[in-house]
Amino acid sequence: MTEEQVRRAYVSRAAEYTARLGSIADMHELDLQRISAWAEPISGPILDAGCGPGQWTDFLHRHGAEISGIDLVPEFVETARLRFPDVSFAKGSLQALEVADGSLQGILAWYSLIHFSPEELPSILAELARVLAPQGRLLVGFFDGKAGESFSHAVTTAYFHSVAEMSGLLRDAGFDVFDVETRQDPGSRPHAALSAIRR
Template sequence: MTDDGVLNAYSARAAEYTSVLGSIEDTHELDRMCIERWAKQISGPVLDAGCGPGHWTDFLHKRGVNISGIDLVPEFIESARSRFPEASFRVSSVRTLDLADGSVGGVLGWYSLIHLAPTELPQVLVEFRRVLSPQGHLLVGFFEGEADEPLDHAITTAYYWSVHRMSGLLQDAGFEVLDIETRHDHGSRPHAAIAAIARSGTSGPKHISPVS
């Protein structure tokens, strides 16, 4: 889906989204443990890519992480700056990060990639790899299911990804998968998280897997 489509859909419901899902108390305890554990490995600045209303950025900032949050939706960034004034936020797209090559030690992509069409995701992963230092850390969270299948998302079109497919795309983009977590809580869609590091000696993918 285009940036404009996602922007318009979330802008129209940003206040509602923030009130329902914009607090760290609204998140799963296991997700908090996963993200905090991941962040402890990182040296250097961290980017929360697609930070939404900013609660995960604030969560890690309060734990001493040098982190900034970006999001496509100005209403989210305005709310995040107001609610979490000690953290850093700016409007930006995950498709083209306004960062130098190798300039960050970690990228958090927590459910921020779900609206990318299957043909678009590989290049965004390459962009994440570009800004990460060698051995820099990436953590992605997503809905686990049949790869490339759309799902009935409350805001706008989103997609499932299988662990196998996401792992392959990460490897193609220049990452080494370190850890995989999956969970299926009653009444919610299956969840997956993959932690990976940027492979040394490569600044991008050897190839991009075809969409299947």
């Protein structure tokens, strides 16, 4: 899917999405633990890449992280700024980040890559690698399943990615994966999270 198609799909349901999934109280306790533990050793700027309505950005900000958020959907950015005025949010594309080479120490890409097919991911991951400093940390959350299999996500078409596939794509983009989590919660699609370091 094109970014414009994804943007339009989320624009039409941004308020509904925020109401259902825009609060940290709605997030899984294991995700809270994983994301806070991932960010804790990072000293320096972190980008929440695809921040949605900003709940994870604010969560890490309140835990002391130097973090900002970007999202493709203007409605999400406006909502995040209203809800969390102490945090910086901007409209932006993962395909062309307005960030200097090697200037970040961390990137959180929590379910923000799910609308990209396996063929589209290499250029996205290369862009994330470009803006991360050597030894910078990346955390990716996604739906675990058969690599490249599409499904009807609540908002618009999304893709499953296997751990092996995502790990290989990250290695090819210049990352070393150092931690893998998979989980199957009742009533939810299988979850995976990969932590990686920029070589």
